[in-house]
Amino acid sequence: MSILVDEHSKVLVQGITGREGVVRTKLMTDYGTNVVAGVTPGKGGQEVHGIPVYDSVEEAAEKKGRIDISVIFVPAHLVKNSALEAMDAGVKLLVIVPDRVPIFDVLEIARFARQKQARFVGPNTLGLVSPGKAVLGMIGGRAERAREWFKQGPVGVSSRSGGMTSAISYYLTSAGLGQSTIVHVGGDAVIGLSHPEIMEMFEKDKQTRIVVMFGEIGTSQEERVADLIEQRKFTKPIVAYIGGKAAKSGTRFSHAGAIVEGSRGSYKTKVKRLRDAGVHVVDAVSDIPYKALEIYKLLGEQQ
Amino acid sequence: MARLYEYQSKLLLKEAGIRIPEGGVAFSPQEVRSIAEELGKPVVIKMQVWVTGRAGLGGIRFADTPQEAEAEATKILGMKVENYVVDRVIVEEKLSIKKEFFLGLVIDDASKSPLLVFSSIGGTGIEEIARHNPDKVGRYEVDVLKGLRDYEARNLVRKTGIIGKLILWLGDVLVKLYEVLKKYDARSAEINPLVLTEDNQIYAADCHMAVDDYAVFRHPELGIEVAREFDRPPTPLEKIAYKVEEKDYRGTFYFLQMKEDIADSDKTIGFNGAGGGGSMMSMDAVLNKGFELANYCDTSGNPAASKVYRAAKIILSQPNIKGYFASGSGVASQEQYHSARGLVKAFYEENLDIPAVIRLGGNFEEKAIEILSDCLNAVPGKVEGYGCDDSPEFCAQRMEELINENNVRSFKIRPLEKPVTPEKSYAFETFTGRIFIDHQKCADCSSKGCIQECQPRILKLKKGFPVLAISEEEAKKGKCTECLACEIFCKVNGRDAICIHLPIPGLKEYRDKILKK
Numbered sequence: 178m179s180i181l182v183d184e185h186s187k188v189l190v191q192g193i194t195g196r197e198g199v200v201r202t203k204l205m206t207d208y209g210t211n212v213v214a215g216v217t218p219g220k221g222g223q224e225v226h227g228i229p230v231y232d233s234v235e236e237a238a239e240k241k242g243r244i245d246i247s248v249i250f251v252p253a254h255l256v257k258n259s260a261l262e263a264m265d266a267g268v269k270l271l272v273i274v275p276d277r278v279p280i281f282d283v284l285e286i287a288r289f290a291r292q293k294q295a296r297f298v299g300p301n302t303l304g305l306v307s308p309g310k311a312v313l314g315m316i317g318g319r320a321e322r323a324r325e326w327f328k329q330g331p332v333g334v335s336s337r338s339g340g341m342t343s344a345i346s347y348y349l350t351s352a353g354l355g356q357s358t359i360v361h362v363g364g365d366a367v368i369g370l371s372h373p374e375i376m377e378m379f380e381k382d383k384q385t386r387i388v389v390m391f392g393e394i395g396t397s398q399e400e401r402v403a404d405l406i407e408q409r410k411f412t413k414p415i416v417a418y419i420g421g422k423a424a425k426s427g428t429r430f431s432h433a434g435a436i437v438e439g440s441r442g443s444y445k446t447k448v449k450r451l452r453d454a455g456v457h458v459v460d461a462v463s464d465i466p467y468k469a470l471e472i473y474k475l476l477g478e479q480q
Numbered sequence: 481m482a483r484l485y486e487y488q489s490k491l492l493l494k495e496a497g498i499r500i501p502e503g504g505v506a507f508s509p510q511e512v513r514s515i516a517e518e519l520g521k522p523v524v525i526k527m528q529v530w531v532t533g534r535a536g537l538g539g540i541r542f543a544d545t546p547q548e549a550e551a552e553a554t555k556i557l558g559m560k561v562e563n564y565v566v567d568r569v570i571v572e573e574k575l576s577i578k579k580e581f582f583l584g585l586v587i588d589d590a591s592k593s594p595l596l597v598f599s600s601i602g603g604t605g606i607e608e609i610a611r612h613n614p615d616k617v618g619r620y621e622v623d624v625l626k627g628l629r630d631y632e633a634r635n636l637v638r639k640t641g642i643i644g645k646l647i648l649w650l651g652d653v654l655v656k657l658y659e660v661l662k663k664y665d666a667r668s669a670e671i672n673p674l675v676l677t678e679d680n681q682i683y684a685a686d687c688h689m690a691v692d693d694y695a696v697f698r699h700p701e702l703g704i705e706v707a708r709e710f711d712r713p714p715t716p717l718e719k720i721a722y723k724v725e726e727k728d729y730r731g732t733f734y735f736l737q738m739k740e741d742i743a744d745s746d747k748t749i750g751f752n753g754a755g756g757g758g759s760m761m762s763m764d765a766v767l768n769k770g771f772e773l774a775n776y777c778d779t780s781g782n783p784a785a786s787k788v789y790r791a792a793k794i795i796l797s798q799p800n801i802k803g804y805f806a807s808g809s810g811v812a813s814q815e816q817y818h819s820a821r822g823l824v825k826a827f828y829e830e831n832l833d834i835p836a837v838i839r840l841g842g843n844f845e846e847k848a849i850e851i852l853s854d855c856l857n858a859v860p861g862k863v864e865g866y867g868c869d870d871s872p873e874f875c876a877q878r879m880e881e882l883i884n885e886n887n888v889r890s891f892k893i894r895p896l897e898k899p900v901t902p903e904k905s906y907a908f909e910t911f912t913g914r915i916f917i918d919h920q921k922c923a924d925c926s927s928k929g930c931i932q933e934c935q936p937r938i939l940k941l942k943k944g945f946p947v948l949a950i951s952e953e954e955a956k957k958g959k960c961t962e963c964l965a966c967e968i969f970c971k972v973n974g975r976d977a978i979c980i981h982l983p984i985p986g987l988k989e990y991r992d993k994i995l996k997k
Binding site: 283284339366401 | 623
């Protein structure tokens with residue numbers, strides 16, 4: 178098991194002929210992701226790494242049957258319509274890689290997704306990987322690195338930082354702990370699937386025994402994870418790190434989501450809420466694998 | 481969030497049909513006086529800065545005559561408030577207020593909707609008001625696909641205890657406000673207070689609005705200079721950095737100056753992070769060691785080597801830093817040798833004499849570390865490269881040790897010279913710069929390593945000299961990725977025939993100004 182994607186998921190790449198689209202399609206197919214089609218309007222009939230390109234998502238679905246997932250690599254200002262197009266054609270999961278998508282566009286995508294009962298990861302995401310099964314997006318950069326860094330195992334990873342998603346997973350692998358699914362939820366202020374939604378999926382996933390969460394200041398995601406635990410909707414152990422301890426209020430540090438507005442979303446509130454709910458919040462990222470290993474061993478003894 | 485001034489926000493409201501007090505913006509006491517004369521009635525003068533509680537700071541003053549207005553204005557203009565110096569005020573007719581309300585919009589990440597907040601009680605501290613009077617404060621999640629309908633707005637107002645005609649009037653303002661906020665991609669907005677005057681008119685007496693950074697490109701009419709979140713005006717160096725970012729879409733370059741005046745005794749370093757999470761984690765590691773940051777910078781998302789170079793040049797325009805610390809997530813998906821080359825070129829040009837700790841873990845980190853160790857032997861400062869298995873804490877520790885070994889020497893910035901290139905160089909334009917190749921020096925070069933080093937393979941040998949293998953136009957359009965490999969190889973191997981000029985507008989003048997001091 179794993180969440181969101183496995184080797185059977187039928188994947189489409191929107192913007193497949195662009196700079197990133199071409200390179201990351203290679204990563205995905207080399208890794209074993211079941212990429213069945215690509216879309217670039219006006220470039221139907223071409224091929225990218227052997228994958229047929231169509232003019233629209235609807236056409237791709239006509240030719241290839243139901244599409245499970247679309248990975249979007251179009252310029253930020255075109256993201257909204259690409260996402261609506263995919264959902265209109267019946268795609269139920271989107272991975273929106275581009276950075277700098279206007280927030281009102283994201284809100285429209287979210288509202289439309291609600292109507293269509295679709296979900297999305299991102300924007301501003303490196304993507305996700307179910308080790309040994311499939312990669313979506315650009316995480317790992319190259320297939321051989323993705324295979325080396327990420328291994329199958331019991332840890333679910335959910336992170337608001339792309340680089341840290343890879344880093345944490347690699348450190349877990351080095352410590353002998355593989356991963357069920359690794360998700361970079363995206364660094365923006367409003368994103369599709371956020372930490373709490375990912376936690377609910379990890380809760381149901383049998384392979385996932387323990388979760389590592391990389392949080393950051395800003396937004397209400399970590400607080401909502403604490404709510405879930407308190408409501409007994411999430412019962413597996415979590416090891417968490419919250420970035421941005423030293424950040425000043427009112428100033429944005431890189432990620433659009435990483436801003437403290439008033440007392441909301443501050444480092445202190447997040448850590449306190451999580452600790453009160455029983456989450457193992459560590460002070461240094463390098464402590465994550467040790468803590469996870471320690472907890473995992475205890476789980477084994479309890480069985 | 482690119483913040484707008486009160487007077488700018490109000491003009492947008494007016495355009496949408498919401499009533500605002502008559503008046504305008506003024507930059508001098510004389511201008512204040514003439515606006516007051518034109519209005520011909522008692523006025524209020526309000527400082528235009530992004531802080532809350534302006535009245536308590538003496539930044540809101542009343543005047544009955546134009547003379548008084550001028551006198552009051554002199555008390556406000558030039559005032560220092562937190563990180564701002566007041567350089568402008570708004571002068572408006574004074575309203576006769578019967579009742580005050582609060583109206584706000586936030587983007588709620590949990591419901592993924594614009595959230596309108598209306599309170600039938602005005603005043604500061606809406607959270608506090610809501611706690612004590614939950615029945616007076618209403619919230620409504622707007623469906624962005626259909627917009628805010630008039631009856632939805634009226635229901636929101638009604639539920640806060642408003643009765644009669646007021647429901648209609650306030651509902652109308654809410655609908656107009658939502659439309660203007662959506663039109664201008666507002667990230668947040670607040671009309672506090674929204675007032676009912678003695679003659680039964682609704683006015684926006686104050687308004688603060690911030691535009692989504694990512695949507696600023698849709699609104700050139702707003703004239704936003706630096707679309708970034710600050711709790712103060714951008715510094716001159718930040719403006720220079722922002723121009724670099726604006727003109728080069730390849731990857732991210734985010735630059736925030738944290739300290740402008742650095743003393744010899746300060747334990748302050750230049751900081752170059754990579755990736756939002758990795759940068760913050762690395763920042764925490766150096767701060768825990770007791771360092772101060774001169775700046776916070778993030779070069780990530782697979783930036784061109786030329787972009788990292790410019791970032792380093794900007795970081796090294798801050799006098800008296802004691803070290804250069806670069807560190808990202810540790811396991812980057814991007815090819816790390818691009819960043820290594822960007823740093824090498826900058827360190828070489830600046831003749832770096834302070835230590836640098838560079839943590840470049842990720843794809844091709846071995847090659848990145850090798851570039852750092854092989855190419856900087858001529859530079860006096862000690863530069864150490866680290867990879868994915870070296871923690872930020874360990875690197876922060878090394879930074880401290882190296883700075884101490886260097887006797888806590890302060891970095892002295894140098895004037896920015898335009899590179900000297902022989903007139904007869906072979907030259908071509910790149911996406912953001914120009915490459916010069918001095919063929920005279922190439923004559924007796926046996927390796928011609930620049931050809932092999934060039935990753936995008938755009939150079940070839942013609943009669944034994946390196947020239948473009950593609951058209952000049954293709955090179956300029958981005959086929960030359962500005963990976964800097966040819967120049968660095970040529971320099972390290974002793975020829976020094978290649979010079980890549982990557983201008984940074986405004987930086988020369990900036991350094992000259994600092995050096996004059």
